[in-house]
Amino acid sequence: MLGLGEAQLTQGYGAGEGPIILDNVTCLGTEDNLGECQHPGLFENNCSHAEDAGVKCSATTQAPPRTLQVRLVDGNTPNEATTQAPPRTLQVRLVNGNTSNEGRVEVLYNGTWSTICDDSWDLPDAHVTCRMLGYPGAQSALASGFFGPGEAGILLDDVECIGNETSLEDCQHPGFYEHDCSHSEDAAVVCRATTQAPPRTLQVRLVNGNTSNEGRVEVLYNGTWSTICDDSWDLPDAHVTCRMLGYPGAQSALASGFFGPGEAGILLDDVECIGNETSLEDCQHPGFYEHDCSHSEDAAVVCRAPADVDNLMTEWKFVIGNPQTSAGGIFTVL
Template identity: 50%
Template sequence: HAIIRLLGGSNDAEGRVEVLYGGSWGTVCDHGWDLRDARVVCRMLGFDGALDAPVSVRFGQGSGPILDQVGCDGTEDSLLDCVHAGTGLHSCTQRTVAGAVCYSGAFPEPFPIRLVDGSSGNEGRVEVMYGGSWGTVCDDEWDLNDARVICRMLGFEGALDAPGSATFGQGSGDILLDSIGCTGTEDNLAECIHKGIGDHDCAHTEDAGVVCYSGSK
């Protein structure tokens, strides 16, 4: 079982991923690193899941890389159970290393949600809270499965529609999430696949919305 730590973050729930192997600590290359991989790291450390899988020098560079080409499906018990290129076999530099931002339970609540600018309380532009401010969601790959998760988070039974193209007007904050891929059964948007916080190629003309329902449709 691999021993993992997060270093360089502002708290113990975030940082660059380091793996202890052969008596020394090393980082993980960013090749193919995504939210599924970060989820495994976070759960290994006792967290519930991952909000983001940043690849940058945001958390510092660390020492030499140990793992490369990590490909988890997100359900593994250990990072070493995932497909990878092998320990010490890599073709990467220390410029960008794999990181993780983890969460546990409702505190801090992962991705608080609100609906804005709808004609009633059950519809509107989807806005997500992160880092103390509200941002929007891009409509790339946005569909009814994603809307269902949003609606249930807000206490509704389900979703009638998942309109994009700023149907409920354009937001003004950051575009926080893009290419969201929920199955529709998740309890929280944080459990769905996405590109990463702030990673998008969108404009506010693509802001996503939902129309929710309760009781009889």
């Protein structure tokens, strides 16, 4: 899968930091892709990063991977290390349009922006794309490289959405990087602009961190990524942010532009969450774009990786009524 020769032996090369995508993998050895081997399912596991698998490959070159991709990390040479899984959630952007609500569709996957081929590209696909960007829907779905050809890879082809999906990855398609087209067929959209209140749902991302679970907090609102000021920024706010990204919670809330200053607007300030909210917009704040700060105060977080949850189990004793009776007990909290 990595374009190298046979594996010489398995070794440990340290613990990874993101989610664990595979466990109990059983291959015959003739498969072209780990996805073709027997396994319980993606992200189905009962282990921690202490059990991360590693390989040392013999150096040679072969054809590049087809669907799943793997990379090697922390080895002494490029052909040995621990494998890590690519991220699950796609992000989209529009490129080369005359306005912010139109352009060539590009998709961020595994750290690389790629395009989408226009085979089967229609209005339901465009609706899903535009809603991912915070627009209410699409005005048109465009084909044949309408806004010019892209330059990187082609991630998707033959995308078929019903139109009510929340992400393009929920739509039918042959698989990532499975296509029979060129950039002359890059898909594009024109999203519906609105003079009404923008959509309510916020999206968040982490920027400039050393790992995928840390970074400056940026929030997507009405098609624009903005930052959050650190006034009143604390652990409950960070918990809500991390859960929005699919993590079990936060390890720390950071302030004073810890991961560097942002460049766009500042959407939120004086955010005060209880900690059980599902989105930052459900927390108390003065209002969008209401702030008295600069990017030197941009808020940041370090999220807990899923493997950290077991380490956070704590036993507490409680007593109800008379401590001499059996009303007491022990319960466990996260």
